[in-house]
Amino acid sequence: MGKDHLRYDGPIKVSGSAKYASDVQPDGWLYGMILRSPWPAARIRGIDLRPALSVPGIRAAVTANDPPFTVRYCGEELAAVAGLSKQACLDALRAIKVDADLLPFVVKEEAALRDTSPRVFENLPNAGQPREMQTGDVDGAFGISYKTVQGFFQTQVQLHQCLETHGNTIQVTPEEITCWASTQGIFSVRDSLADSIGMPMDKVHVISEFMGGGFGSKYGAGVEGGLAVRLSKEARLPVRLMLTRFDEALAVGNRPSSFQKVRLSASKDGTLVAYELEAFGTAGYASGGTTAGGGGGAGFPAPYIYQIPSTRVRQTTVAINAGSARAMRAPGHPQASFGMESILDEMALALGMDPVELRIKNDPSEIRRQQYKIAAERFGWNARYRSVASSEGPVKSGVGCAGATWGGGGRDSEAEVRINPDGSVEVRCGTQDLGTGTKTLIAIVAAEVFGLEPVAISASIGDTTFPPSGGSGGSTTAASVAPAVFDACQNALADLRSASGISDPTGLNWRTATARLRINPVVARGRWKEGLSSRGVGGVQMAEVEVDTETGFVRVKRIVCVQDCGLVINRLASISQINGGIILGIGFALYEERILDDQTGVVLNPNFETYKLPGAADVPEIDVILQDMPERGVIGIGEPVTIPTAAAIANAVSNAIGKRVTRLPITPPQILGLLGKLPGNPSGYKSGTS
Amino acid sequence: MDEQISRRSFFRNVSSAAIAGALAKVTAAAQSVDSLDGQKPLGPEPIKLVLQVNGSRHEVEVEPRVTLLDVLRNRLRLTGAKEVCDRATCGACTVLVNGQPVYSCMKLAVEMQAHEITTIEGLGSPTNLTPIQRALVDCDALMCGYCTPGFVMSLTALFSAKPKPTLEEIKKACSGNLCRCGTYPRIFEATQRVAEAGPS
């Protein structure tokens, strides 16, 4: 525990031998493809599949819904086909005749809030019921405070952009369904498939040994899974239905946008006394809706990690004709962090206080206060922070910081351990590995209990015939699975003791003890218990950037991250998670935005050409201090590490140019606008894409 | 908005009858062309191709519009190269063509005859990894693993050209490969480790 352990499945992945859902090829498999609405809003009167069925090679075609029905975003499913080749499917989709009445639509949040705009749902206003919260006496507190600052901050809709698209390879026979899924939750897939086709759950077998990324978007079988089942049933052959990259930008989730009007006040010594937030954002046409995963609307915690005595918060989720949001790595928190940490830096400037000092003064978490101190020292904060842009030449340096919080924690999970007479050990758990290292983690825990090397443990996951575990989300997998495996191993050890008569069968005694089993293995189960995991982590990041004030180009030079996660099981994998979360945060800060066109309602960038992911050239020096706190048990690390990155970068950019960044992503147009360099529009730039 | 699809039908121009008619017309045209080079147009019906992949000869019969990636994955069952974007923007489909990294999603299978194609399966195996593969594993330079074969191809080509690349050269060699899990820092570390060890 707490050491570096090589990833179990490294060799099989690095040699291209790992089979993902998109690679599995059962005999006779067919290619599946979905026809999607090109219209942002339409009443579908009829879908004629007959021309598709006469395309050579096509073996099945189904509609996604029975006309008449209403589609509410570009990308909503209309029909699906299965055939002998991708080419046959492409031809078949183009042959399908759809009869549709186009309806008015709205795709911009501010427009959607207006009463005069088209409604996404005929009998509902686009703006949902606001969520309101008040504490203390906000107006009174603002009235008497020493300094007040305000701002208007915006964050964009971000896409998950898992490299392996959503989808499944599904084989339906009258007796059962086998589904190789790209998923974060094999049991959620099993349950939704069983439900969609009316089969008992134990007749649905879901397998996901390897999957190419989820980030929160892959729960349930999705509309695509349901369609694949129906196609497979009709064709009497397995169907592989994976989405295309185009589809991924439209229909399988996103992080909601945010528009945040913030006011913050403090007393003379820097204590925060009052906070007001009026915010709205979109979670698409419906958060959750007919798609799996939900997302809880566009709300987020406010005033995020700070406890301010007087607060007033009002948040509204507004519907637009766009694909529904789904939980995306730390849902709500990156938006919350950006708004809160930006206004906090405004306050630091107003008070003439160091931003780190202001945070330490107001942060209720002892862990985070310590993390700021550790980070500041590693980063060289005092040497680097200057309250005004001070570098010579057009390229200006700046620094910024931000903090995070996350729950994590464990929940019910089971595991099974089998100790064989030859000394080999197998652990089975119906959990998932998204690249998170779960398989390896299982081996480490078992190895720790049995006094063996992790390579002596065979860990199997990703199969619903294994003991159940929860979906891999909320940064809960390690905290759920580790205790369950630990418990199972303890139970197995007890059985081995009594079967072998050796009081300590671990380590050097292992072969002797297991040999005494003769022909009967030990099989024991275990379950997650309270006490081995807990909830609540912090996290602090500091960023150093360079901004070319003539071109607006931003380069992140360095990120320092101090992160806790309770008990560290595999250091190597944990730091990989941290790198990954930070790089995702850089994408949120500088490059990524799903862009809708308000004339046509289409997504303009359903590709990697103009939906820009950080590449090798965009990665800064990343310096991580991972805090191991074994006494707190396992907590989880996947999400907290992506929360404060964009906020820290935004603060650093603002520090570099001496103007407040108000919108993500931070791109050259915004920088040049803030610096007053736009022709005919000296102090700002038009809203729209950044 | 009228340039979008009309009310009455989704794809006015394309019905199965129209496809058949078009194919008939094209085939007829091919037969009447006096092709100077003695080259007869192939297709559009499936054509027999011979591809050299990982030192082996493969015969396939596919339409001209089928990409190399499609043939590798779906006909030859070489699923190491992945279909992630299908638009030459992410590198997950990278293979080596005569030793050079190329996006296999943007190559027609029919163009690829008489070329040496190397896929990830033609490099190491789980029990016999190449030095760069070993280094990637040892440095934990992979997470979900979906982008990894593409990176291995690009880095393998890099080492063929430059046994001791600098960090700048490594980043440039990787600039056509995306990783959503964010393993870049460790990919650099692994590659630098191999560079320091020298050619083997």
Add this chain to the structure above:
Amino acid sequence: MQNFEYVAARSVDGAIQLSTSESRFLAGGIDLLGEMKEYITSPKRIIDIKLIPGLDQIDTSTSIWKLGANVTITEIAKNKQILTALPGLAEAASEVGSPQIRNVATLGGNLAQHSRCWYYRHRDLRCLKRGGSTCYARDGENKYHSLFSGNPCISPVVSNLAVILAALNARVNVRRGDKEIALTIGELFSDAWNNPLAHNSLLPGDLIADVEIPTQKTRSTYLQVSEKGAFDWALVSCAAAGRKTGDQLADVSVFLGAVAPIPFRVESPLLERGDLSTEAIESIAESVASKATPMAHNGYKVPIAQALIRRALARIVS
């Protein structure tokens, strides 16, 4: 993609002979196959020109170098002679796409490539350039679009090589039927300035054979700014080239990319005079602003263009 016939031409005459009103030439394939996968274009016949002998040569034997249309971008970026004598060309080539793209993309294809406007390339739209009635970019999301245009379409030229080759006074030799015509880069793109349907002045069936580049301009450079650090289209690019005579520079030309449907010439009497003092460079850069007609979201391209002009000129002066 729609299905098609495929044929590999073995000579330029053969390629021309094989072309029809519904055929396209296939070189690297990055642009063509991308359009076909979105059904922007669905040729009935693809004529592969990569096997035509002689089109992949780099001939530096005279003072006017000749690069065949099939020379790859990688070959241009790595060619030692080009790196020394035409550094701007090597710089422009090294910024094209990614290594995988550079390995297959060709000089001819890079010049002839079609618009990258996201309205033009969207499978479900039919914009002005595709024969529809609306340029959606004008009133829409136009952050990547032209500052200057002579027609209602504001899709900008995105070929890196076009910009530097314009500055180097290159000539493009095009086979049109039986004839061979020589076009300046300006002529190669002029139709795109006037005609919303045009990406360039090439007619269907035209085949770029080679590009001739005089080598008198001993100083050249190419710069671009993108949002990402690599593998990203230029927001604005700039090429500058001039001929060193003593400690002066003569025949200096400066072109901007991604701001107009054509490589946009920066015109100034100071440039013509060869006055490249710091003040003159400042003034040349400033002059760009007066002619620009920014859209709602692309005004930022003006200061970037000005910065690149300053930097490119400073580079070739020093």
